Amino acid sequence: MVKMIVSIAVSLALLAGAAVFETLFIDAQFAQVREALEVLEEKVREENALPADTQAVQKLWENKKEKLHAVIPHNDISYIDYWLGEADGCIEAGLYADALSKIEVLLVICKQIPQTYALTFENVF
Amino acid sequence: MGLIFLRTAIVFIALLIVMRLMGKRQIGEMQPFELVITLLIAELACIPMADTSIPLLYGIVSVLTIFLLHQCVLLLDLKVRPLKRVIGGKPSLVINKNGVDVSELERNNLDVSDLIESMRSAGYFSLDEVDYALYEANGQFTAMPRENTPKENKVSLPVLIVDDGKYDKHNLALTKTDETFFADILQKQGVKKLKKVFVLTLDGTGKIYLQVRGEKYRSFRISLPEGSTW
Numbered sequence: 570m571v572k573m574i575v576s577i578a579v580s581l582a583l584l585a586g587a588a589v590f591e592t593l594f595i596d597a598q599f600a601q602v603r604e605a606l607e608v609l610e611e612k613v614r615e616e617n618a619l620p621a622d623t624q625a626v627q628k629l630w631e632n633k634k635e636k637l638h639a640v641i642p643h644n645d646i647s648y649i650d651y652w653l654g655e656a657d658g659c660i661e662a663g664l665y666a667d668a669l670s671k672i673e674v675l676l677v678i679c680k681q682i683p684q685t686y687a688l689t690f691e692n693v694f
Numbered sequence: 695m696g697l698i699f700l701r702t703a704i705v706f707i708a709l710l711i712v713m714r715l716m717g718k719r720q721i722g723e724m725q726p727f728e729l730v731i732t733l734l735i736a737e738l739a740c741i742p743m744a745d746t747s748i749p750l751l752y753g754i755v756s757v758l759t760i761f762l763l764h765q766c767v768l769l770l771d772l773k774v775r776p777l778k779r780v781i782g783g784k785p786s787l788v789i790n791k792n793g794v795d796v797s798e799l800e801r802n803n804l805d806v807s808d809l810i811e812s813m814r815s816a817g818y819f820s821l822d823e824v825d826y827a828l829y830e831a832n833g834q835f836t837a838m839p840r841e842n843t844p845k846e847n848k849v850s851l852p853v854l855i856v857d858d859g860k861y862d863k864h865n866l867a868l869t870k871t872d873e874t875f876f877a878d879i880l881q882k883q884g885v886k887k888l889k890k891v892f893v894l895t896l897d898g899t900g901k902i903y904l905q906v907r908g909e910k911y912r913s914f915r916i917s918l919p920e921g922s923t924w
Contacts, residue, residue, distance in 0.1 A: 587695040
């Protein structure tokens with residue numbers, strides 16, 4: 570009986586801990602990426618963004634995604650890879666208007682992904 | 695992880711309710727919640743293992759959730775007696791000294807042919823060979839043989855002639871009898887409507903087991919028509 574109660578308490582604690590950690594961790598990681606993207610967006614608007622700026626965001630994202638692979642489906646991660654690559658290509662070619670639309674998409678994705686893991690009615694069902 | 699936990703718990707509870715509603719027919723030697731766990735755990739473990747786009751942690755979390763639910767159900771099963779019946783169900787006494795309990799059979803979504811099949815599996819070929827028979831909560835069939843059951847010549851297998859108010863045409867042909875033959879027998883027994891007969895079986899020695907809805911069963915012998923062997 571004691572063993573059973575202990576196992577319930579331990580697994581409940583593990584699951585609750587994992588749930589809280591996941592929410593906080595995903596939020597924090599995407600907040601940083603969003604911040605970097607907002608800076609890049611500003612530079613693209615002013616048309617003074619350089620390929621090095623995109624590469625800095627890409628480097629940050631590469632660091633983040635290594636850890637994020639453990640907690641979110643890899644398909645979600647590959648969306649960001651794809652749009653970041655597109656934005657990088659546009660900036661390199663000097664197509665700032667196109668780059669801006671790609672960065673807008675990235676900002677939306679970075680806002681939406683953490684929401685997908687929130688404990689809300691629409692996510693549960 | 696919270697989402698996976700909640701979704702796993704919801705599916706677990708939904709499956710458990712469905713299994714309980716399906717009755718004993720769907721369960722085989724397992725408690726309903728054990729069957730639900732068996733159904734879920736293989737899938738939960740397999741999907742993240744085979745699909746590399748899903749983090750392995752998802753599989754681990756859902757398996758851990760199933761473990762937690764299993765432990766909670768076990769705890770409730772042991773400590774809260776009224777819940778034990780809700781979660782695991784209770785044994786159903788389908789045959790008593792009055793014969794087949796029609797309502798218990800129906801409650802478990804079973805019919806008389808299922809009961810006869812279970813009886814045969816347990817080694818009893820006639821419904822009057824047992825005093826009590828029950829389906830355990832896990833769906834297993836248990837029977838208590840009648841005391842002083844007369845040793846009878848088991849000439850041939852008892853066959854179902856009337857199943858819930860309807861003649862079994864195949865068995866009528868097999869026994870080389872017809873509806874009028876049994877209509878006469880029923881009339882002699884004071885049964886006015888065939889609809890009221892829940893079960894009537896006939897064996898090769900001419901022994902009939904007759905149970906009318908709401909009455910105690912009766913067992914008697916008749917003379918079989920010429921050439922009636924099977």
